[in-house]
Amino acid sequence: MEINRRRLLQLMAGAAVLTALPSRAQPAPILIASAADTTDGKHWLIVMDDLGVERLRHLLPERAHHVAAHPTRPWVAAVARRPGYYIDVVDYNNAQLVHRIEPQSGRHFYGHAIFTPDGNGLWATEMDMDSGEGRVTLRTLADPAKPLLDFSTAGIGPHELLLSPDGSTLVIANGGILTDGRDKLNIDSMQPSLAYLDVASGALLEQRFLAPDDHQLSIRHMDINANGEVIIALQYQGEATDDKPLVALHRRGEALLLLRAPADINRQMAQYCGSARFDSSGRIAAVSAPRGNLITFWDVAENRFxxxxxxxxxxxxxxTDEPEVFIASSGRGRCYTLYPRDDYREPLLLPPQLSSLAWDNHMALFHALG
Amino acid sequence: MKHAINTSLLPTLAGASAIFLLAGVIHINHAAAQSADWPAYNAETLQEDILPRYQHFASEASELADAGTALCQKPDVQSLEQTRAAFRSTLNAWQGISHIQFGPVTYLMRNYSIEFWPDRKSIGRKQLRATLELPADTAFDDEFFHQASVSIKGLPALEQLLYGPDALSRLQQETTYCRLTQAISGNIADMANGIYQDWQKNGEQLLAASSDGGEDETSSADIPAISTDLMKSLVEPIELIRDTKLLAVMGKGPDATYPHRAENWMSEQSLASIRANLDAAHDMFTGSTAGLAQLLRQRGEPDMAKAIEQQFQLIDDHLEPLGDSLTAALDNHYEALKSITDSLKVLDVLLNKAVQSLDIQLGFNSRDGD
Known part of the structure; x- marks a missing residue:
């Protein structure tokens, strides 16, 4: 209960809430980073602490999607929403733009990128606009203009990407949807897949497809736990009235396992999941369904809702640091600590300039670095 | 409130929240939306907008069901015309309340069942053809509608039956055709009545419980989620009218239009439906004691209220002379339609600004996603 207890202690100290000055003597504060829109339509990268104290408000050229925290430096990366043409790496301690990374000619980003564990590189999913092929690139932060590695993702529309726990394998969600700008061109024939690539050679180690009947379940967002199990948030592109499972689980060497919520919940999820994250234990996964105003929780040890x-x-x-406890953000400016076992959520106290934001699809939570 | 921590610390949280809000006023000089009486706004919208409009829809649909029954007893030109007239009135009533996309209309997928549109793959037409080929003794009863595709449960299927080629001779010669026409009319009446009853029974409760799950007393964004839902119901349809109901049909120019993409093109009610949508939005904006216009004036934004009022009026003035049929207007008034789409864009921007000035974060629109 790291976040919560610390915050509550501060709350009980009364006025400390209002100032919340960081002190060198205290453990590193917990920071939350996310892209967000203000009501005037501008796009920002926001970093705040868990007390609602704003640390960074960086103006972005276009709407962003994923946000990644650097493992060793006080930097966060905001990745442009697809079709994306920038990745801003920003220092949250001095608000300086460290890098604005742009795709090479004929390419665009797909909304997600991750730092390498040593912090020297950045992997990003891209589209090659001539061939429509999905690509994944590695850039060094020392010289980010040109990718050092550039692999096929073995699919169309690569979206979120992960590294395996040992760092040897890239896991790519090939959404399967061929796009022109934001227009979808191949909904009838789309073939989403989950691909595992060797980080050094780009060799395709394993690729999993859904059953033919389920080919319109786009594989877009996911998370991986210490066992290498991948939880997947699906988005259904078929008819509005179909009732498909919306979550999948994958273990290396096995088929994709579709997980279904109880009928009424599954319908409420409105065919659309937006984000998936494991808890700190790696056993419980949260999968958000923003169009259905629901966040669902899954036990991967038992393959069930x-x-x-x-x-x-x-x-x-x-x-969060505590097992089975998550933080969630909403398009309506709210953030919550979620305690699914207790059927309870607690709003974070946010000042007006933060609670009037539309928090975008993904958030990152990490300990501040000096 | 099962969570032990919450129970023990609730008073602490409430106290901290009060300090926080006070601090917000002092430091940010920001009266926020506390001045708006949101419960009154919600209650008025229920009493003066939602309930009367659903009542009207239910009563028109009940007449439609009667007309459908009479039509099958004596399928002649006169009874067909009477049923078509009842269909248009029912459609018009639906278009006057279709902006509410939360609450009872979503139960049992009634929103999709009443109007499955847009139907990009012509599922309705295919389903209808297959249904008309069922054995002559097929019962079109509750059980049938329970199992049936949403595409043949409501207004679009009935429109095809009443306005399709050879409608009269088929009604006279094919018992299945006539019985299905009668049954769908009855089914629409049942759904309309069910929604009205549900709102009557549970409306107050729906307004009291926020769609956000309640328990938000500690959030600084002190606007009930249901108020945000209502504002969304006012603002979001404007973009839908412009993009889906007009621009998608207007194509790339007067020589490259798509008349069959229009809503209600068979009954030539496309523009009538748009007018009904806009009248509903206009009413919701004006309100009698607590509409958005009044909230803006209270907030010291009378010019904005006036500008929006004028924009509604301008669009209405330009739509009125074009008649009910979009197909006809595409041929004769393409430029006028183009200018209406521009005016709708202005209205959309103004409404979004208005909502912003009340510190309401509508979040991403319900079709947003990535």
Missing amino acids: LTSLRTADGCGLAA
């Missing part, structure tokens, strides 16, 4: 919590337009998710 656990429970759900209502959250209007709630999409962004992050694990």
